[in-house]
Amino acid sequence: MKKKLIAVLTVLLCVVASLSAESVKHYTNKSKGYDGWVTMEKMGNTAEEELEGYEEEFIAYMEGILGSAFPEVEELDEETQWLISKALSSAKSKKGDVVLLMCTEEEDSAEGTLVLVIVKSGSSNYYWCAFHADEESVSALDELM
Numbered sequence: 644m645k646k647k648l649i650a651v652l653t654v655l656l657c658v659v660a661s662l663s664a665e666s667v668k669h670y671t672n673k674s675k676g677y678d679g680w681v682t683m684e685k686m687g688n689t690a691e692e693e694l695e696g697y698e699e700e701f702i703a704y705m706e707g708i709l710g711s712a713f714p715e716v717e718e719l720d721e722e723t724q725w726l727i728s729k730a731l732s733s734a735k736s737k738k739g740d741v742v743l744l745m746c747t748e749e750e751d752s753a754e755g756t757l758v759l760v761i762v763k764s765g766s767s768n769y770y771w772c773a774f775h776a777d778e779e780s781v782s783a784l785d786e787l788m
């Protein structure tokens with residue numbers, strides 16, 4: 644089981660370094676004043692990867708690995724939570740989906756909130772860990788790999 648977790652983590656780290664602009668979407672909610680961009684990459688599903696029931700352990704591993712390159716975000720603000728929910732909903736994410744999202748204020752920004760999500764149920768119920776990403780921390784990730 645631990646080997647499978649490590650293999651999945653390795654793939655995830657590769658994807659972090661290469662989030663593509665092809666998957667970027669713009670979301671806005673004028674009444675709340677929310678406006679942001681989300682780059683999203685679905686990594687797989689815990690059932691497909693035989694990791695079902697290990698979601699919390701997976702998130703803890705990711706916090707440890709990504710925490711060495713990125714400053715951790717302790718709490719998601721309301722706008723980031725809204726962006727995540729909108730992105731998960733529009734991608735029709737389902738229970739067990741492992742998704743990596745980069746939430747930014749501008750389309751081509753290297754600065755934002757990097758969020759790893761495992762969907763529990765629906766687009767607003769998920770395990771998560773989040774980190775502040777900027778050009779310096781992305782460079783640190785490149786060195787880590």
